[in-house]
Amino acid sequence: ICRILAQYMDDHRIHTIVSLAGPQLGVYGSDYFSALRKVPIIERYTYEDIYEFAYTELAQKTLSVANMWSDPVHHDEFVRKATFLAVYNGLTSNLGNAARRANFVRLEKAVFLTGIPSQGDWDGGLEPYFSGVFDYFADGNRTLRVPMKSQYVYTADTFGLRTLDEAGKLVTDAVPNISHRAWVADQSVFTQYILPHLV
Secondary structure (H helix, E strand, O other), rough: HHHHHHHHHHOOOOOEEEEEOOOOOOOOOOHHHHHHHHHHHHHHHHHHHHHHHHHHHHHHHHHHHHEEEEHHHHHHHHHOOOOHHHHHHOOOOOOHHHEEEEEEEOEEEEEEEEEEEOOOOOOOOOOOOHHHHHEEEEEOOOEEEEHHOOOOOHHOOOOHHHHHHOOOOOEEEEEOOOOHHHHOOOOOOOOHHHHHHOO
């Protein structure tokens, strides 16, 4: 995730980041999970109980998808045990939070784009698709969507998202009928939604 790089680098000179359908608040859902079923160790789980494996030390150290898996019903466990996304979203008491926040708010512009599928929450690579614009499920609920400005990462400004927004440096856009792959494979999508942020 390009946002993570901007947060991590104390000496970055990044002007603008553009994130395309990135799992900003995590991934969760049956369609996304179905795409993972090829991994042998995952075969015996369902999307509702995979957190039992995803939040283990082994999975956190070896599987990138485990670092992004954010089961809304087990959010407290995600915060306690996830070693990547929970940390970079400023949800833990990690000592690097202040530095990562300072690095993020140095951006002149942060753009987060995602596509809205014609059906469901799976865009072909991200579920729920709205994680790409910092919306996510309510803690303890697998269906209730909470918008970015009501998310804890925004209200508590855990990594500087609200600071960038209030400074007019944050752009979020969920665009109907754009698949996950179209962000990088469709020139008209690039020209209409990405290029204007780069010039």
